[in-house]
Structures are given as structure tokens and as C-alpha cells.
Amino acid sequence: xxxxxYQTPTRLIFGRDVVNRLTEIMKPFGQRILLTYGGGSIKRxxxxxxxxxxxxxxxxxxxxxxxxxxxxxQSVVPGVKLCKENKIDVILAVGGGSVLDCSKAIAAGACxxxxxxxxxxxxxxxxxxxxxxDIITMxxxxxxYDAGGVISRPETNDKVGYVDPHLYPAVSFIDxxxxxxxxxxxxxxxxxxxxxxxxxxxxSEPSTILNDGFxxxxxxxxxxxxxxxIDNPTDYDARAxxxxxCTLGCNGIxxxxxxxxxxxxxxxxxxxxGYYDITHGxxxxxxxxxxxxxxxxxxxxxxxxxxxxxxxxxxxxxxxxDIAERAIQxxxxxxxxxxxxxxxxxxxxDNSRLQEMAHHVAVNEGLEHAWIPLTEQDxxxxxxxxx
Amino acid sequence: xxxxxYQTPTRLIFGRDVVNRLTEIMKPFGQRILLTYGGGSIKRxxxxxxxxxxxxxxxxxxxxxxxxxxxxxQSVVPGVKLCKENKIDVILAVGGGSVLDCSKAIAAGACxxxxxxxxxxxxxxxxxxxxxxDIITMxxxxxxYDAGGVISRPETNDKVGYVDPHLYPAVSFIDxxxxxxxxxxxxxxxxxxxxxxxxxxxxSEPSTILNDGFxxxxxxxxxxxxxxxIDNPTDYDARAxxxxxCTLGCNGIxxxxxxxxxxxxxxxxxxxxGYYDITHGxxxxxxxxxxxxxxxxxxxxxxxxxxxxxxxxxxxxxxxxDIAERAIQxxxxxxxxxxxxxxxxxxxxDNSRLQEMAHHVAVNEGLEHAWIPLTEQDxxxxxxxxx
Numbered sequence: 196x197x198x199x200x201y202q203t204p205t206r207l208i209f210g211r212d213v214v215n216r217l218t219e220i221m222k223p224f225g226q227r228i229l230l231t232y233g234g235g236s237i238k239r240x241x242x243x244x245x246x247x248x249x250x251x252x253x254x255x256x257x258x259x260x261x262x263x264x265x266x267x268x269q270s271v272v273p274g275v276k277l278c279k280e281n282k283i284d285v286i287l288a289v290g291g292g293s294v295l296d297c298s299k300a301i302a303a304g305a306c307x308x309x310x311x312x313x314x315x316x317x318x319x320x321x322x323x324x325x326x327x328x329d330i331i332t333m334x335x336x337x338x339x340y341d342a343g344g345v346i347s348r349p350e351t352n353d354k355v356g357y358v359d360p361h362l363y364p365a366v367s368f369i370d371x372x373x374x375x376x377x378x379x380x381x382x383x384x385x386x387x388x389x390x391x392x393x394x395x396x397x398x399s400e401p402s403t404i405l406n407d408g409f410x411x412x413x414x415x416x417x418x419x420x421x422x423x424x425i426d427n428p429t430d431y432d433a434r435a436x437x438x439x440x441c442t443l444g445c446n447g448i449x450x451x452x453x454x455x456x457x458x459x460x461x462x463x464x465x466x467x468x469g470y471y472d473i474t475h476g477x478x479x480x481x482x483x484x485x486x487x488x489x490x491x492x493x494x495x496x497x498x499x500x501x502x503x504x505x506x507x508x509x510x511x512x513x514x515x516x517d518i519a520e521r522a523i524q525x526x527x528x529x530x531x532x533x534x535x536x537x538x539x540x541x542x543x544x545d546n547s548r549l550q551e552m553a554h555h556v557a558v559n560e561g562l563e564h565a566w567i568p569l570t571e572q573d574x575x576x577x578x579x580x581x582x
Numbered sequence: 583x584x585x586x587x588y589q590t591p592t593r594l595i596f597g598r599d600v601v602n603r604l605t606e607i608m609k610p611f612g613q614r615i616l617l618t619y620g621g622g623s624i625k626r627x628x629x630x631x632x633x634x635x636x637x638x639x640x641x642x643x644x645x646x647x648x649x650x651x652x653x654x655x656q657s658v659v660p661g662v663k664l665c666k667e668n669k670i671d672v673i674l675a676v677g678g679g680s681v682l683d684c685s686k687a688i689a690a691g692a693c694x695x696x697x698x699x700x701x702x703x704x705x706x707x708x709x710x711x712x713x714x715x716d717i718i719t720m721x722x723x724x725x726x727y728d729a730g731g732v733i734s735r736p737e738t739n740d741k742v743g744y745v746d747p748h749l750y751p752a753v754s755f756i757d758x759x760x761x762x763x764x765x766x767x768x769x770x771x772x773x774x775x776x777x778x779x780x781x782x783x784x785x786s787e788p789s790t791i792l793n794d795g796f797x798x799x800x801x802x803x804x805x806x807x808x809x810x811x812i813d814n815p816t817d818y819d820a821r822a823x824x825x826x827x828c829t830l831g832c833n834g835i836x837x838x839x840x841x842x843x844x845x846x847x848x849x850x851x852x853x854x855x856g857y858y859d860i861t862h863g864x865x866x867x868x869x870x871x872x873x874x875x876x877x878x879x880x881x882x883x884x885x886x887x888x889x890x891x892x893x894x895x896x897x898x899x900x901x902x903x904d905i906a907e908r909a910i911q912x913x914x915x916x917x918x919x920x921x922x923x924x925x926x927x928x929x930x931x932d933n934s935r936l937q938e939m940a941h942h943v944a945v946n947e948g949l950e951h952a953w954i955p956l957t958e959q960d961x962x963x964x965x966x967x968x969x
Contacts, residue, residue, distance in 0.1 A: 196822040198597025203590075209839065210585025403823045404803040405796075412795020419791060435583040436790045439839060448835075452596065452826060 196403055196452040202360070203446050205340055209369045209439065211431065214242075214330055217249045220366055224326050225284025229277055231258045231298045233290040237332065240376055246289060246330070256281050258301075261290070265297035267312060267348040274301035275311050278325060288329040288364075292336030295329050296344030299362040302327050315346055315357045324361040332373040334437050335385030335476065337392065337444035339367035354469060369442060371435040375428055382428075383535055384476030386421045386437060390414055391460055391479040392444035398498060399456035399566045406453050411505040413449060416440045418506075421533055457565030460486055463574060465560070466552040473542045480535045481542070484527035485580040490567040491519055499523065539581045549578040583790055583839040589747070590833050592727050596756045596826065598818065601629075601717055604636045607753055611713050612671025616664055618645045618685045620677040624719065627763055633676055633717070643668050645688075648677070652684035654699060654735040661688035662698050665712060675716040675751075679723030682716050683731030686749040689714050702733055702744045711748040719760040721824050722772030722863065724779065724831035726754035741856060756829060758822040762815055769815075770922055771863030773808045773824060777801055778847055778866040779831035785885060786843035786953045793840050798892040800836060803827045805893075808920055844952030847873055850961060852947070853939040860929045867922045868929070871914035872967040877954040878906055886910065926968045936965040 208216060221228065228250065237243045247255065256277050261270045277283065278301060288298035304311030306323040313319040331339040338344060343358035374382070397410045416436050423433035443449060463486070464478040491499060496519045503509040503522025511518070531537050539545075556562065557571035569577075595603060608615065615637065624630045634642070643664050648657045664670065665688060675685035691698030693710040700706040718726040725731060730745035761769070784797045803823050810820035830836060850873070851865040878886060883906045890896040890909025898905070918924045926932075943949065944958035956964075 196597075196819050196826070198600060200593070200595050200600075202593035206587070206589035207838075208587050210583075213585060213587075401819075403819075403826075404806055405799050405823060405827050408799020408802065409792075409796045412792050412799070415795065416791040432583050432788075432790075435839065436792060439583070439790075440792050451594075452822065 196401060197454060199447075199451045201447055201451055203340060203363060203448070204365075205363045206366045207340065207369060207442065208366060210435070211370060211372055213370050214245065214249070214368050217246065217330075217368070218252075221250065221253065221285065221287070221328065224328065224365070227254045227256070227282055227284045229256050229258060229274065229281075229283045229286045229301070231261060231274065231286060231288045231290075231294055231301070233259070233261045233263075233294045235259075236376075237289050240332075240373060242289060242330065242332070242373065246287070250287075256283065261294045261297045263293050264345070264347045264354075265293045265300075267300075267315070267346050267353075268350065270297050271300045271304060271311055271315075271346060274298070275304035278305035283325060285326045285328060288327060289332070291331070291333035292338040295327075295331060295338040295364070296336075296346065298327055298329070299324070299338075299344040300346050300357060301325075303357075303359065303361060312348070315355055316353075321359040321361050324359075326365045327362075328366045328368075329364050330368040330370070330373075333377060333381070333385060334371075334374050334434070334441040335388045337389070337442055337446065339364060339369065340442045341446040343445070354465075367442075369438055371431060371438045374434050374438060379425070379428075379534070380474070382424060383421065383533055384474045385441065386417050386476070386533075387480040387530065387535055388476035389437075389441040389444050390417050391476075391483065392441075393417075393449060394483065395456050395458045395460060396450035396453065397502065398495075399450070399454040400498070402450075402453045406450050407501065407505070410449050411502070413440050413443070414506045418529060425533060454566065457562060459562050459565045459567075459569055462560035462562055463556055463577065466556050467539075467544065470548055470552055471542070471544050473544065477535055477542055480530040481537055481539060481581050482577060483530070484523050485577050487523040487526060489573065489577050489580070491523065495567060539578070544582075546579070546582060549575060553578060583788060584841060586834075586838050588834055588838055590727060590750060590835070591752075592750045593753045594727065594756060594829065595753060597822070598757060598759055600757055601632065601636070601755050604633065604717075604755070605639075608637065608640065608672065608674070608715060611715065611752070614641045614643070614669060614671045616643050616645060616661065616668075616670045616673045616688070618648060618661065618673060618675045618677075618681055618688070620646070620648045620650075620681050622646075623763075624676050627719075627760060629676060629717065629719070629760065633674070637674075643670065648681045648684045650680050651732070651734045651741075652680045652687075654687075654702070654733050654740075655737065657684050658687045658691060658698055658702075658733060661685070662691035665692035670712060672713045672715060675714060676719070678718070678720030679725040682714075682718060682725040682751070683723075683733065685714055685716070686711070686725075686731040687733050687744060688712075690744075690746065690748060699735070702742055703740075708746040708748050711746075713752045714749075715753045715755075716751050717755040717757070717760075720764060720768070720772060721758075721761050721821070721828040722775045724776070724829055724833065726751060726756065727829045728833040730832070741852075754829075756825055758818060758825045761821050761825060766812070766815075766921070767861070769811060770808065770920055771861045772828065773804050773863070773920075774867040774917065774922055775863035776824075776828040776831050777804050778863075778870065780804075780836060781870065782843050782845045782847060783837035783840065784889065785882075786837070786841040787885070789837075789840045793837050794888065794892070797836050798889070800827050800830070801893045805916060812920060841953065844949060846949050846952045846954075846956055849947035849949055850943055850964065853943050854926075854931065857935055857939055858929070858931050860931065864922055864929055867917040868924055868926060868968050869964060870917070871910050872964050874910040874913065876960065876964050876967070878910065882906075882954060926965070931969075933966070933969060936962060940965060
């Protein structure tokens with residue numbers, strides 16, 4: 196078992212109608228709130244009006260229109276300006292992972308005297324950030340329970356992962372009913388993303404009985420419950436369990452003491468969605484079984500066999516190689532069955548830039564240190580098998 | 583899935599030699615430290631000298647000799663006095679759960695102007711507490727990751743559970759090597775206690791796939807690893823996994839969104855160790871299979887069958903009643919096999935006060951609201967079956 200240093204100070208307030216407690220929860224943070232949100236879905240579901248009404252005795256400033264893949268110049272910079280000019284006490288982020296990621300960068304930028312880009316890119320240390328409260332409306336990224344975000348700056352071709360302990364939300368409100376109206380495509384992509392967050396931690400060494408069981412049940416939870424949602428989008432318990440399983444995805448709790456995997460699937464997908472702007476969760480689902488097949492060997496067989504037995508219920512008396520191969524096929528079949536496009540062709544990617552992307556990943560993502568190290572040729576082979 | 587409101591701000595620093603970081607970690611808390619510890623085992627293992635040497639540049643005050651089942655008059659009151667007289671900035675608790683529980687009460691008492699007993703018994707609200715850092719040396723109670731403690735005041739026959747969010751340790755150092763020298767009897771009792779913390783959360787409704795898997799793997803982790811320790815007390819990975827599984831025991835993370843069980847086994851054991859001063863974990867192990875047998879019914883059979891299949895690997899194609907009965911027998915056999923005395927007679931309890939204890943529990947513990955409600959007669963029957 197490896198050493199670890201872990202702390203997640205965020206308070207989770209989870210369940211139906213919990214947002215009714217917003218007034219009481221916001222009070223200790225101060226009077227001046229920056230309300231951040233995205234393209235308007237929170238208005239369609241009535242959440243915007245509800246929040247405004249619950250906070251009628253506060254002084255509210257607003258930053259709406261935050262984009263998916265939130266942008267530095269369009270959203271972070273204006274947000275920081277609003278905070279500084281209006282002496283904001285606390286940011287209230289209402290929406291999905293992008294709104295929250297953007298709000299984290301704003302919170303840090305607001306407490307820094309120079310250009311916010313400096314802290315986002317670690318040129319300057321993050322010494323403080325405004326407190327963040329969020330009402331998270333999408334089950335996927337786990338941003339509501341982690342200390343990170345991704346900020347894009349297309350002018351300079353930058354897409355930066357920014358992680359700092361000051362960025363943990365102080366409080367995250369999670370009401371699964373807000374996900375009832377999420378379109379099926381995005382529900383599926385969110386589940387694929389969350390499954391991948393778990394797999395990126397599961398496929399590593401060493402591990403423990405505790406972690407393995409926790410992650411295997413996380414995967415089963417997502418797989419069983421997403422099928423219920425496909426049949427009935429307003430199944431509360433299924434939405435709730437999916438949401439909470441996603442919430443735990445990226446803060447480390449699933450794999451404390453386990454080895455580092457290097458997150459190879461995220462590294463390889465990063466190029467796909469960077470070059471082609473495809474949906475992140477779909478890219479991950481497409482790559483996953485091809486990566487599994489590519490790295491299957493004597494060394495990894497046991498791990499894939501455990502995955503097959505404990506996640507898919509494959510007969511444990513079969514030869515290990517059989518179990519591992521069936522588990523990889525079952526992974527592909529599951530994503531296909533729920534309706535995720537399972538080839539790069541279906542999401543508009545042909546073979547013209549595979550080499551370029553493989554080179555980019557090999558140079559920038561450090562996959563030579565992954566659980567199973569990947570060279571540029573390995574990455575290209577996995578992309579090619581995914582066509 | 584039930585609503586929940588969850589926050590554990592404690593930082594866990596886990597692994598071999600992590601205590602070497604003590605100097606750096608203590609600095610932000612201030613210069614004046616109250617060092618608390620128990621009967622001297624930390625001196626025998628060299629930890630006392632190590633801590634003193636790491637903190638040679640701080641001003642250290644000491645409260646040693648804290649008892650198992652820490653006492654209000656003997657330990658809490660003198661601790662509070664030391665804090666107030668010496669303007670202590672932070673308490674450093676070094677030892678097992680009792681030292682830490684006592685330190686939590688001292689931390690709150692030090693920030694209260696009146697009699698500390700008032701805050702411990704909720705007569706006055708806990709508005710603040712000194713920060714607590716701990717180096718926990720026993721795997722069992724999970725006090726290092728929860729907000730509670732138990733304080734005894736024999737003069738008035740009081741034994742009070744005191745829980746408040748101000749009591750979460752700020753930082754817990756967990757080095758599994760400190761448990762290498764724990765005597766086998768206490769290692770086993772600690773594991774039985776931790777298994778019971780999980781079972782008290784597992785046997786309830788509703789539950790989720792995620793929680794069930796997490797708790798089932800917690801139980802398997804404890805059962806598999808304790809056998810390794812019996813063979814080899816210095817098996818680091820086994821000690822480490824047991825410790826971390828214990829650490830998560832009482833802060834709620836295993837069962838977020840699950841139903842309340844009412845913790846019936848702890849309620850019934852409380853009387854046994856209160857009247858006869860037996861070892862808590864042994865009392866729990868003795869009662870557990872008898873409670874299971876007593877509450878087995880059509881309603882509970884499914885839950886016990888899941889437990890049998892997923893914890894003990896019992897063949898899931900057997901009739902549910904068979905699986906449940908085998909699971910209960912397997913629970914008894916496991917505790918017996920590792921060497922825990924499995925009858926009340928073996929720990930010195932005869933039938934003379936069973937009625938009195940059953941009455942005490944029925945009146946004071948609210949088990950009419952447990953997952954499976956228990957009357958005074960039910961409790962007496964369970965005690966009698968445990969003789």
C-alpha cells in the first residue's frame with residue numbers, strides 16, 4: 196500500500212430539494228455574491244428564478260454565458276474584474292462542470308494582484324481564493340468535490356488543467372432532480388466519463404481489497420443505473436446513485452494508497468477532443484476497450500480478470516486469459532448497447548491526423564510513466580484500432 | 583437513496599515514516615502545544631522521544647497517563663486547565679482512540695468559559711475548539727477521522743458520547759508500523775470493532791450498489807488481512823489496509839445516502855462493557871451472530887443473503903434462507919477462528935444481570951427505532967443466546 200496525503204474539506208449537501216437551504220448556507224460567507232452560470236439551462240428548469248428568490252436579501256452580481264470548455268478571455272477575465280470591482284465575498288456557481296471550473300479560476304484570480312493567467316499556469320503560487328459554493332446540475336466530472344478545473348485559451352492554443360487545494364468548493368449542493376432533463380447523449384457521455392475516472396484509478400498497482408471493491412461497485416453502480424435512466428429518465432434513485440458515484444470520481448477517495456496509473460485514456464482522449472472538439476465521454480468510451488486489448492499481457496491479465504469477475508460477473512473458474520478477453524469485449528458491448536458511438540469514424544475522425552495526435556500525446560503527456568508505459572507507436576496503434 | 587449532509591475536513595497523512603513531516607505540519611498552528619498521551623506505550627516504541635525531538639523548537643506542555651475510557655475529572659479537567667493557563671495554540675494527541683477522544687473534549691473545554699461538562703453533555707453549545715493534530719497508534723475506532731469521542735465520569739455513572747463538527751482533527755498522522763507491537767488480543771478486538779462499525783451501517787435500508795460494495799470490501803479487507811497479521815504481526819500491507827479500513831469506520835462515508843440502522847449492536851454492547859468492563863470489540867463480536875439469528879426473517883433475509891454472497895462468497899444459487907443462515911454461521915466461525923472468546927461466559931458475564939442490562943438498554947438506547955426494532959424482551963433473548 197502506498198503512502199498518501201488526502202484532504203477534501205468540501206461540504207456535500209445532497210438530495211431532493213436541498214437547495215431550499217441556500218439562504219441559510221450562504222449567510223456566513225457574506226453579503227456580496229457573484230452568481231455564475233452557463234448558457235441558460237438553469238433558466239429553463241426554473242433554478243435561476245429559485246436561486247434569485249432565495250437570495251433576495253443578498254447583493255447579487257452576475258456572470259452568465261460561461262461556455263462548455265470555459266474560456267480565459269471571455270469568462271475568467273471578466274469574472275475576476277467583477278469580483279475586484281464589487282468586492283465580492285463569495286462565488287455561487289450554478290450549472291455543470293464548466294461553470295464550476297471557470298468559477299474556480301475566477302476565485303483564485305480575484306485574490307491575485309497580477310494577470311490571472313499566472314496563477315492558472317502556476318507561474319505564481321495560489322495563495323488564496325474566494326470561497327465557492329456551487330449548485331451542480333450535471334453528473335459527470337466530479338468538479339463539485341475536487342480542487343481542479345480546465346481552462347482554455349484558444350488564442351494561444353492553451354488548454355490548462357489547474358489544480359490547487361484552495362479551489363475545493365466550500366459547499367456543493369447536489370439535487371439529482373436537476374439531471375432529469377439532461378439530454379440522453381450527455382447523460383451517457385457523463386456516465387462514460389465517470390466510469391473512466393474510476394477505471395483510470397482501478398488499472399494500476401498496487402491496490403487494496405478495499406479500493407478494488409469500492410471501484411468495482413462504483414462501476415457496477417453506473418452501469419446498472421444508466422440502463423434504468425434510459426428506460427425512465429426521471430428515476431430518482433438511479434439518477435441519485437449515478438450522481439454521487441460521479442461526485443467521488445476525481446478527488447482521490449476511490450484509490451487512496453493505490454498506485455498511480457498515469458491516466459492514459461484521458462491523455463489520449465485529450466488530443467481527440469482538442470483536435471476535433473468531440474464529446475469527451477464519447478472519446479473515452481471509444482478508446483477504452485482498444486487500450487485494454489493493446490495492454491493485455493501476462494503482466495496485466497490478472498487485473499483484467501478481476502475486473503471481469505467483479506464488475507461483469509464473468510465465471511471465475513474460466514482460464515484467466517478467457518476472463519480478461521471476455522471482460523474487454525463486455526466493456527465494448529456495454530458502451531455500444533447503451534448507445535454510445537463506438538468508432539472514431541462515427542464521431543467524425545478519420546485517419547488523417549492520427550500520427551500528429553499520437554506524436555502530440557507522446558511528447559506532452561508523459562505516458563512513458565503510465566502503469567503500462569505507452570510509446571508514440573503504442574498510442575498510434577490504439578488510435579488506429581479505434582477507427 | 584436518502585438525503586445527506588456530509589463534511590470531513592480532516593487531512594489524513596498516511597504511511598510509513600510520515601511522522602517525519604510533523605515539524606512542518608505543526609508550524610502554522612502556533613508555538614504552544616499541549617502534548618497528550620496515555621500510559622506509556624508511545625515511550626516504549628520510541629515515538630515519544632521522536633515527537634519531542636521533532637518539536638524541539640516549540641513550547642511543549644504535557645498531559646500523560648490518559649486512561650482507556652478517558653475520565654472527565656482525572657484527564658479532561660486537568661487538560662482544560664493546562665490549555666487555559668498556558669494559552670495553548672494546538673493539541674497534539676499521540677496514542678489510541680482514548681487519548682484522541684479525551685483530547686477532543688479538552689479542545690472544546692478550553693474554548694468554553696464554564697464547566698467543560700456542560701459542552702460535553704450539550705447543556706451549552708460547542709462554539710469553538712482548539713485545533714487538534716493526532717498521531718494515531720491503534721487501528722480500531724476511527725476517531726482520527728470523525729468528530730466524536732466518549733468520556734466517562736464514574737462519580738456520576740455517566741459515559742457520554744460527545745459529537746460536534748468542531749471536534750474533527752485538523753490533521754491525522756497514520757503510520758501503520760506503530761501497530762506492529764499491539765498485542766494480538768487488542769488487534770483482534772480492534773478488527774472486530776471496525777467490522778461492527780461497518781455492519782451497523784450495512785444492515786439497514788435503503789442502500790445503494792456503491793455503498794454495499796464499499797462496505798462488503800471493507801469487511802473482506804479486515805477479514806483477509808487480520809489472518810495475515812496473526813501469522814505475521816509485522817506484515818506492513820496487511821496492517822496498513824486494516825488501519826485505513828478502520829479509519830473510515832465512523833465518519834459516515836461508507837453509507838452516505840443509506841438508511842439509519844440505529845446501531846443496535848453498539849447499544850447492546852454498551853451495557854456489557856459498562857456493567858462488566860469487558861473489551862468492547864469482544865462484546866460486539868459475541869453479540870453479532872446472535873443478533874443476526876434473532877432478526878432473521880422474510881423481511882431481512884435478502885440483506886443477509888447479499889452479505890453471505892458478497893462477503894463470504896457463499897454460492898448465490900442456493901435458496902436465500904440457506905445463504906442467510908450460512909452467512910450467520912460463517913460470521914460466528916470467523917470470530918471463533920481468529921481467537922475471539924465467543925460466549926459471555928468466557929469474558930466473565932453470567933446470567934445474573936442480563937435482565938437489568940436489557941431493561942437499561944431498552945429504556946436508554948431507543949432501539950424501538952432501529953432497522954429491526956428491538957424490545958426489552960428481544961434484547962434479553964439476544965443476551966441469553968450469547969451466554
